[in-house]
Amino acid sequence: DGGITQSPKYLFRKEGQNVTLSCEQNLNHDAMYWYRQDPGQGLRLIYYSQIVNDFQKGDIAEGYSVSREKKESFPLTVTSAQKNPTAFYLCASSPTTVPSGNTIYFGEGSWLTVV
C-alpha cells in the first residue's frame, strides 16, 4: 500500500540523549515535512524539504535537525538542545506539481516522551 510510514510509534528518551524519528514515503512525493503537536494544540512546522539534499527551517526548528539524502526518506533528530521534546511528531508529504500539488498527507505519528 502507498503511504507514509513513521517509526517508532512510541519512543522514550532520557534527558541529554539525541533520538531519531524515521519517516519513509512511497508516494513519490517531492516535498516532506515534520510537524510537532502538543496535547490540545495545533500543528507547528519544524522543518520541510522540497527536494533531495535541501531543507528549510520551519517555525520551531531550534533543537531539531533533519536530512534528506533520498527522496523517500526524511528522518528527524531531536537533539538534547530541545528543552521540551515530549510531544506527538507528525511526518507529512506532498507532491509539488500543479494541479495535484499542495495537498499534504500525514503519517500516523510518533509519540516521544522524555523520562
Place this chain on the structure above:
Amino acid sequence: GENVEQHPSTLSVQEGDSAVIKCTYSDSASNYFPWYKQELGKGPQLIIDIRSNVGEKKDQRIAVTLNKTAKHFSLHITETQPEDSAVYFCAAKPLSNFGNEKLTFGTGTRLTIIP
C-alpha cells in the same frame, strides 16, 4: 505570515444534527483551504479541501464554504454520526507552482457526537 483562527475549540452535537466549524485567515494571498480530521493517537486525514475559485464544495455529508471577501471558511457536517467524533483542523496556504508556501493550521475543534 498567515494566521488562522478556528472556532469553537469544542463542540458537542446530538447524533443526526448538523455541526459547523468556522475559520478565519489573515493573508489575502491564501487560496487553498483544506480540512483535516484527526482521531485519537493518529495522524490527521484530509477530508475535504477547497480552492478560491469556488465558493462551496460538497462531498456526501461534508461541505465547505468559502468567503474570500470576509476571509473566512467553514466546515459543515450534516446528519452527524458517532464516527464523526474527532478533532478537526482547518488550514490555509497560497497555491503555487512550487508548493513551497507553508500550510498554516488552526488550533483545532474537538467534535463530540452525543448518541
